[in-house]
Amino acid sequence: MVGASGMGKTTLLKLLYKEEVPDKGKVLVGGMDTSNIHGSRLRRSMGIIFQSFRLLEKKTAFENIAYGAEVLATPPKEVRKRTKEILDLVGLADKSHRLPGQLSGGEQQRVAIGRALINEPKLIIADEPTGDLDPENTDRVLNIFDRFHQEHKATVLFATHAVDVVNRLGRRVIRLQQGNVISDATGGYWSEQGEETKE
Amino acid sequence: MNMWAIFYRLREAREGIARNTWASIATVVLLTLTLLMFGGFLWLNANLAQVASLLERQVQIRIFPAEGTPATTLAPLIESLSGIRSVEILAGESAYERLAPVFGRETLMNALPADAFSDSLSAELQDPDQADETVSQIRTLEGVGDVVWGQGFAQILYKISNGIQRGGIIFIIGFFIAAVLMSLTAMQLAVLNREVEIQIQHWVGVGPWGIRAQFLIEAFLLGLFSSILAGAVFLYLGEVIQGIIIALMPFMSSQLSSPMMVIGIVLVTGPVLGLLGGGLASQRAIAKSNK
Numbered sequence: 231m232v233g234a235s236g237m238g239k240t241t242l243l244k245l246l247y248k249e250e251v252p253d254k255g256k257v258l259v260g261g262m263d264t265s266n267i268h269g270s271r272l273r274r275s276m277g278i279i280f281q282s283f284r285l286l287e288k289k290t291a292f293e294n295i296a297y298g299a300e301v302l303a304t305p306p307k308e309v310r311k312r313t314k315e316i317l318d319l320v321g322l323a324d325k326s327h328r329l330p331g332q333l334s335g336g337e338q339q340r341v342a343i344g345r346a347l348i349n350e351p352k353l354i355i356a357d358e359p360t361g362d363l364d365p366e367n368t369d370r371v372l373n374i375f376d377r378f379h380q381e382h383k384a385t386v387l388f389a390t391h392a393v394d395v396v397n398r399l400g401r402r403v404i405r406l407q408q409g410n411v412i413s414d415a416t417g418g419y420w421s422e423q424g425e426e427t428k429e
Numbered sequence: 430m431n432m433w434a435i436f437y438r439l440r441e442a443r444e445g446i447a448r449n450t451w452a453s454i455a456t457v458v459l460l461t462l463t464l465l466m467f468g469g470f471l472w473l474n475a476n477l478a479q480v481a482s483l484l485e486r487q488v489q490i491r492i493f494p495a496e497g498t499p500a501t502t503l504a505p506l507i508e509s510l511s512g513i514r515s516v517e518i519l520a521g522e523s524a525y526e527r528l529a530p531v532f533g534r535e536t537l538m539n540a541l542p543a544d545a546f547s548d549s550l551s552a553e554l555q556d557p558d559q560a561d562e563t564v565s566q567i568r569t570l571e572g573v574g575d576v577v578w579g580q581g582f583a584q585i586l587y588k589i590s591n592g593i594q595r596g597g598i599i600f601i602i603g604f605f606i607a608a609v610l611m612s613l614t615a616m617q618l619a620v621l622n623r624e625v626e627i628q629i630q631h632w633v634g635v636g637p638w639g640i641r642a643q644f645l646i647e648a649f650l651l652g653l654f655s656s657i658l659a660g661a662v663f664l665y666l667g668e669v670i671q672g673i674i675i676a677l678m679p680f681m682s683s684q685l686s687s688p689m690m691v692i693g694i695v696l697v698t699g700p701v702l703g704l705l706g707g708g709l710a711s712q713r714a715i716a717k718s719n720k
Contacts, residue, residue: 304433306433
């Protein structure tokens with residue numbers, strides 16, 4: 231999902247995970263009307279990622295990722311198993327005992343992604359997750375999403391205004407302007423001028 | 430909430446208490462002080478009620494019949510008054526017998542005529558607060574010579590004890606409010622310190638009660654710890670204070686109520702106060718999760 235800042239990307243995402251409720255109309259997620267389901271229940275099937283990492287400073291990378299499953303009362307054995315898998319997925323198995331302050335920005339974002347993925351969501355909502363990352367870390371993050379999508383058949387909804395990120399993905403591109411969808415192209419690319427082309 | 434949810438939240442509560450060490454200590458100190466005051470007043474009130482009851486039993490009126498009126502004639506008239514619980518006839522000879530050990534039988538026989546002590550009546554009141562009214566009614570009865578009673582002394586004591594009981598309740602309510610506010614402040618601090626945790630829980634789909642539970646458990650633990658401290662103080666000091674009172678006022682030995690009842694109430698009250706503060710503070714935390 232692309233669009234310049236202030237075009238409604240974040241608002242649309244918030245409507246999807248029910249941080250905001252629409253004044254009129256319906257929001258359907260996986261065919262379900264979100265007005266008929268409590269926000270917390272809806273979010274249990276989602277993994278939400280932001281530009282800011284929002285990690286717990288006094289917990290290690292392992293504990294930060296595990297926290298996402300613990301708060302949903304997952305048994306400890308299962309939490310440990312899943313956390314190890316996720317640490318492998320995000321490439322931080324060797325840094326699992328480091329605190330966020332001992333990790334780079336890219337690594338911190340991968341911990342935040344790991345925390346969002348630990349409950350095996352069906353839908354991943356990522357709001358500018360590569361906004362603060364260098365190209366190398368951006369690639370890593372995109373690869374994580376791609377791998378998770380391949381392995382778990384999860385949908386990844388990625389909001390960005392970075393042209394290079396969109397073009398590298400080469401996936402469906404939904405373009406927003408003033409809160410309206412102005413184009414929706416599968417396998418599309420976004421030009422510098424903000425135009426989509428179909429592959 | 431399943432077993433693991435409780436386990437994780439207990440762990441988080443313990444970490445939260447350790448993280449906000451000073452706020453936690455301040456909360457426990459104030460809650461403990463409140464519980465000590467509360468328990469102290471409860472105990473005092475219970476004992477004052479006993480003293481009041483003792484005084485009530487001792488508010489007796491002595492009625493001397495007018496000359497020529499037998500005490501046996503007056504007794505049913507007095508007993509029929511609404512404020513009277515019971516009437517007893519005291520024979521004149523009994524007064525003579527009571528004075529004899531003090532002044533000496535021979536001295537009394539020489540000093541007083543044989544009929545110096547006439548029969549009298551002792552009336553017990555239903556309600557010491559109504560003493561004035563009842564005494565006035567007795568005075569209007571035909572055949573009543575004189576009426577002697579505590580001249581309001583017992584009544585004054587009774588009113589004082591009532592006042593202390595009422596004041597104590599107001600004092601306790603004040604401390605209760607202060608304790609809840611302190612618990613609320615500590616928990617609000619905990620909520621502020623955990624804004625990121627609350628957000629994470631919110632995003633992964635923890636419901637409002639799940640988020641609230643963490644703060645309720647933390648507040649419950651602070652309240653429980655405070656009540657255990659206060660209970661231990663009562664256990665230790667209760668016997669000591671009781672001993673001092675009995676040494677000063679031996680007649681109270683059978684009247685004092687045990688501090689165990691107070692300890693039981695304090696043990697329940699601490700967690701309740703904590704939960705009240707935690708519940709109010711967590712409103713803010715769950716406001717976002719209610720959509």
